[in-house]
Amino acid sequence: MLSKLLSRHKKDFSPLFIPDLNPGNTFMMDFSIHNPEMKLLDFQNVNELNSYVFDKIKLAGKQYGYGGYMEDREVYRRSPLFTLSPEEARSIHLGIDVWTEAGKPVNAPLNSLVHSFTNNDNYGDYGPTIILEHELEGISFYTLYGHLDLASIENLYEGKPFEMGQPFCRVGNFPVNGDWPPHLHFQIISEMKDYKGDFPGVCSKSDKEKYQKICPDPLVFFSL
Numbered sequence: 041m042l043s044k045l046l047s048r049h050k051k052d053f054s055p056l057f058i059p060d061l062n063p064g065n066t067f068m069m070d071f072s073i074h075n076p077e078m079k080l081l082d083f084q085n086v087n088e089l090n091s092y093v094f095d096k097i098k099l100a101g102k103q104y105g106y107g108g109y110m111e112d113r114e115v116y117r118r119s120p121l122f123t124l125s126p127e128e129a130r131s132i133h134l135g136i137d138v139w140t141e142a143g144k145p146v147n148a149p150l151n152s153l154v155h156s157f158t159n160n161d162n163y164g165d166y167g168p169t170i171i172l173e174h175e176l177e178g179i180s181f182y183t184l185y186g187h188l189d190l191a192s193i194e195n196l197y198e199g200k201p202f203e204m205g206q207p208f209c210r211v212g213n214f215p216v217n218g219d220w221p222p223h224l225h226f227q228i229i230s231e232m233k234d235y236k237g238d239f240p241g242v243c244s245k246s247d248k249e250k251y252q253k254i255c256p257d258p259l260v261f262f263s264l
Contacts, residue, residue: 042181042230043256049176050260053149054205056226057104061138062263067102069093069139072111073131083115086214090221093139105139105223106264109257110248130242134255135184135227142213142222146185148202149261150174155182157193158237160218166225167217168193169237170209172202182232184239185209186225187217226261230254 059065071078082088097105111133152172160166166186170193173182185192192209202208211222229239231254243251 042179042228043260045176045179046228046256046260049150053261054147055263056146056149056224056261057138057140057144058147059103060263061104061106065103066106066264067097067100067104069096069105069107069137070111071108071113071115071133073114078114081115086219086221089115090214093221093223097139103140106136106262108133108137109135109259110252112245113242130240130244132243132245132248132251134241134243134251135186135225136258137223137225139221139223140211142211142217143189144211144222144224145207146188146209146211146224148172148204148206148208149183150176150204152183152202152204152208154196154198154200154202155232156198156236157196159190159193160186160238163219165218166238166241167212167220168209170196171229171232171237171239172208182229182239184225184227184229184241186227186241187220187223188212190216226258228256228258230256 112131113133152174155171155173157170159168168188168190170185171182188209189212211224213222225241
């Protein structure tokens with residue numbers, strides 16, 4: 041199982057950010073339906089969302105915001121991209137978000153090859169996105185990096201190598217990043233199927249169990 045493999049190698053990973061996220065510098069964000077503050081936000085107003093996120097981080101005296109794995113979120117109602125039907129929407133977040141300033145470099149957590157990349161430029165989407173391929177103990181898996189700046193996907197090609205700890209992209213700003221407050225969407229994927237440069241980062245409640253097996257908890261990559 042991929043989650044057990046990653047846990048065995050936890051100490052071998054390079055931090056995605058410098059400094060690394062830790063309990064002293066990271067505020068745990070709550071965008072779930074259980075947070076009453078979500079009812080007060082105008083999800084269509086990216087400036088309001090941006091102020092909400094970074095005011096929280098600043099008031100807590102922290103450098104980063106973190107959270108969201110398997111979180112049931114109301115925020116996705118801001119975009120029709122996440123509506124499957126009038127009866128069902130995609131609202132379960134399959135990765136984590138690291139909220140930090142635009143332009144922040146992101147490092148490869150281990151030796152990597154570029155699997156694919158693209159600009160998913162729909163409103164509320166990933167924006168510029170890179171998917172890296174890795175191998176541990178003969179097992180291949182993938183990590184997805186969404187909401188980047190446009191420069192991050194320039195001069196890339198499928199199969200391009202990055203060494204562990206090498207900066208390879210930067211956190212983007214709105215509106216280029218899908219029109220979200222600056223953050224990195226980071227997700228682990230065990231099998232890419234036919235996807236290239238994209239993979240669902242949010243699923244419906246009915247598909248939660250299926251995607252939870254494909255996309256294990258990324259916490260293993262952080263010192264939290």
